[in-house]
Amino acid sequence: MDELSTRFAHGDEGVFEEVVERYSRKVYGLCYRILRDEEEARDMAQEVFVRVYEKRGKFGGRSALYTWIYRIATNMCLTHLKRRRIPTVPLEAVEGMLEAAPAGGGPDYSRLERAVSQAMVGLPPRQRAVFAMRFFEKMSVREIAEATGTTTGAVKANYHHAVRRLKEMLGEGGST
Amino acid sequence: MSARDCLDEDRLIDFVMGEVTGGEAAGIEEHIRRCPACRGRVESLRRTLDLAAMDRVPEPVPAYWEHFAAGVRHRIRSRAESRKRRIRLILIPGLATAAASVLIVLMLARGPVEPVVDVEAVVAEINTSAVAEEVLVEAAVDALLVAQFGEEADLLDNYLIETGDVAEIVTELDDEEERELINKLATIMESRGSAETIAGKECWS
Ligand SMILES: [Zn+2]
Numbered sequence: 001m002d003e004l005s006t007r008f009a010h011g012d013e014g015v016f017e018e019v020v021e022r023y024s025r026k027v028y029g030l031c032y033r034i035l036r037d038e039e040e041a042r043d044m045a046q047e048v049f050v051r052v053y054e055k056r057g058k059f060g061g062r063s064a065l066y067t068w069i070y071r072i073a074t075n076m077c078l079t080h081l082k083r084r085r086i087p088t089v090p091l092e093a094v095e096g097m098l099e100a101a102p103a104g105g106g107p108d109y110s111r112l113e114r115a116v117s118q119a120m121v122g123l124p125p126r127q128r129a130v131f132a133m134r135f136f137e138k139m140s141v142r143e144i145a146e147a148t149g150t151t152t153g154a155v156k157a158n159y160h161h162a163v164r165r166l167k168e169m170l171g172e173g174g175s176t
Numbered sequence: 177m178s179a180r181d182c183l184d185e186d187r188l189i190d191f192v193m194g195e196v197t198g199g200e201a202a203g204i205e206e207h208i209r210r211c212p213a214c215r216g217r218v219e220s221l222r223r224t225l226d227l228a229a230m231d232r233v234p235e236p237v238p239a240y241w242e243h244f245a246a247g248v249r250h251r252i253r254s255r256a257e258s259r260k261r262r263i264r265l266i267l268i269p270g271l272a273t274a275a276a277s278v279l280i281v282l283m284l285a286r287g288p289v290e291p292v293v294d295v296e297a298v299v300a301e302i303n304t305s306a307v308a309e310e311v312l313v314e315a316a317v318d319a320l321l322v323a324q325f326g327e328e329a330d331l332l333d334n335y336l337i338e339t340g341d342v343a344e345i346v347t348e349l350d351d352e353e354e355r356e357l358i359n360k361l362a363t364i365m366e367s368r369g370s371a372e373t374i375a376g377k378e379c380w381s
Binding site for chain 2: 017020021024025028029032033038042045046047049050053054109112113116117119120131134135136156159160163164166167170
């Protein structure tokens, strides 16, 4: 355990502020990559730290602090999506999106960036979470298993599915 | 390697991600050199991941980060206050630690709102859970809150209550409140008779 984790586990005064400072951007990024909505991600990132604060007595230091925080964030985001019953975009609807130049991602985004963003929306939420942690955060399969409360096998399967699906959606699905 | 040794897509993904090492990686490289089909698949995967790397997280305005910690503190304070009010209201005399599954069924059945909990899954999970007591109290609190504050069920937004996730349910109660609730639950259950009676399916369905 690093020093911050140790102090957090011991409930040191003032350590929470440091934890917020250190992880807020990462948590916001993860929330966005799962929720795919900027406003919701901004709100959720703060809620995650509220929960981190409330649960601080339950952080036993068995996992790294950031995996523990990621686990809270992932759970909250997935639950949020479930409650909102946001339908998963069917694969057919997003195929060929490179040509379709879909909306989303904001005006300063290039057409290609918007297409990529739409493809991410096309992933089921759990795959989004795993893909974000593996591909963007470079977390190990084991760390992701901890952060998602699943097995390493499930993480690998989720990651493989995510890549395959992205490949199809981004027009790389054809056999060459 | 012959064409029959063509690699499955998942292994190629691992390869492209740099997760295959040593002799196996060398074998794959060798195969790719000779096999146009697999070469094409690897190239396609690489292009996919190059595209994926373009995915951007929108940067919030600076004010968001400036006020981030203060915003969190504010939420913590107001949550603590509203929680105190709610907990007082639901601490009706009586209810039980041994039979939280019963309690959940009971409270949801008479609650004014659609249950947001998959009751049977929760019950099954609780029965097999190693952290049963803590979890059941948390789940019970949730159920009580839904039953009592249906219109404010957004309170539950942050909870995971479904098969496999029960162990993740978190309590908003501190230790003292948790103990108090357990005691209250126990008393109520006693006054309501045996668990079997209340847990009957009729009660729920
Ligand atoms: Zn081949």
